[in-house]
Amino acid sequence: MISSAPLIALLLACLGCAASEKVPNILLILSDDQDVELRGMFPMEQTIQLLGFGGALFHNAYTPTPVCCPARTSLLTGMYAHNHGTRNNSVAGGCYGSHWRRALEPRALPQVLQQHGYNTFFGGKYLNQYWGAGDVPKGWNHFYGLHGNSRYYNYTLRENTGNVHYESTYLTDLLRDRAADFLRNATQSAEPFFAMVAPPAAHEPFTPAPRHEGVFSHVEALRTPSFNQVKQDKHWLVRAASRLPNETISTIDKYFQKRWETLLAVDELVVTLVGVLNDTQSLENTYIIYTSDNGYHVGQFAQPFDKRQPYETDINIPLLIRGPGIAPESHIDTAVSLVDLAPTILAWADIDTPSYMDGQSFHEILLNKRRRVPFFERSLLIEYWGEGTLATYNPECPWSQKDRLAQCTPAADCHCQDAWNNTYACLRNIRHREDRIYCEFRDNENFLEAYDLQLDPFQMTNIAYDLLPIERALYSLRLKNLTQCSGHSCFL
Secondary structure, X not given: OOXXXXXXXXXXXXXXXXXXXXXXEEEEEEEOOOOOOOOOOOOOHHHHHHHHOOOEEEOOEEOOOOOHHHHHHHHHHOOOHHHHOOOOOOOOOOOOOHHHHHHHHHHOHHHHHHHOOOEEEEEEOOOOOOOOOOOOOOOOOEEXXXXXXXXOOOEEEEEOOEEEEXXXXXXXXXXXXXXHHHHHHHOOOOOOEEEEEEOOOOOOXXXXXXXXXXXXXXXXXXXXXXXXXXXXXXXXXHHOXXXXXXXHHHHHHHHHHHHHHHHHHHHHHHHHHHHHHHXXXXXXXXXXXXXXXXXXXXXXXXXXXXXXXXOHHHHEOOEEEEOOOOOOOEEEOOOEEHHHHHHHHHHHOOOOOOOOOOOOOOHHHHOOOOOEOOOOOEEEEEEEOOOOOHHHOOOOOOOOHHHOEEOOOHHHOOOOOEEOOOOEEEEEEEEOOEEEEEEEEOOOOOOEEEEEOOOOOOOOOOOXXXXXXXXXXXXXXXXXXHHOOOHHHHOO
């Protein structure tokens, strides 16, 4: 009688081959306003273990625009903001406006994946000006989209064909359960899935789940060297600040604590979804991405609490990825942007990157088997358009309506954190012997800022005007090329 052992071994080998060739699933978890520089990942120990140490940790991941709607639009389209046209969080600024719905949404990432056989799911904050009117946005088979901006309670979701209001159900937990149900069902099907879950944390109003209230009550906001420091070498909006009073610093500490506490429920969400994938034997064929739309500052350069500035607190974001072919505990120093996610996801799905996408796939970098992945030189674009208008005037603060300032609140001691000409473009340059950022402001001064992050990680000293003229001219030329780039011409 012939032994069956070789046959079983052959069948197992063939099954392994089939599994490796199977189209992968993709799970994308997108937090809101989560920084790296101020230890924004500290509350997420389990996420770091499961996705970071279980896959790859990116040490130089950046948002292309440090504000929610443009950043999310870049993620979904693979395009920089100067190409997709969403410049801020307002309808007038392109957020879920007619151009998005007519020209961009029909060819955004979820639509492309859906057309190639993916079963798609969305849950959470979509784009800030989405209010659930009309049909479900194109590309989604299952849609649970939040009306408007981040909330934790008292919110409305567009649940496929209708709107449902929730008064007292914590949103992060609801999204956890909706996504878990989808994964359980989707993993029983032969078709691959793409699921995107976008919880509200750590965005204001910084409301933790009741079970997490007070967990970090003993913590203060990080007192970085730039904390509550007024620096005269910054652009006018920052250098115009005055030192924050103790009352505002107490508010900053409270917000810092609550931001961390809101993220504990997100950590639980990640654990639950990874557990479902493991239980359904789908984990090893699923790419899981964890990232955020932008960072956040709390007190740096006497700016109370916001984003919108070209500093590492606001632009450096978390990025952890695990999945097929990714070696555990991979550390990746190559600079990547949210615009790179769509091309990378399409590469996983074996779909060619459309010519209109500005990002580059980093799929090949992820397949390197060494723990410290070889470094690739890269220049990224960071761009922002100030939102200050007559309509952003706050009569509770002592500024004129004609100043066109924004983000001015008594809670922030009326420190205005945006303005009509807080408009800039930056070249984020990460190379073997260079870790710099160079920024040009489109304000009345045509102001410049540049920092050597190797020598000055907290960006305390602006070196823009100390650069050699030829060096400054080269940075300016490269920046100009990036602000006008499209598709492959963005690969610098």
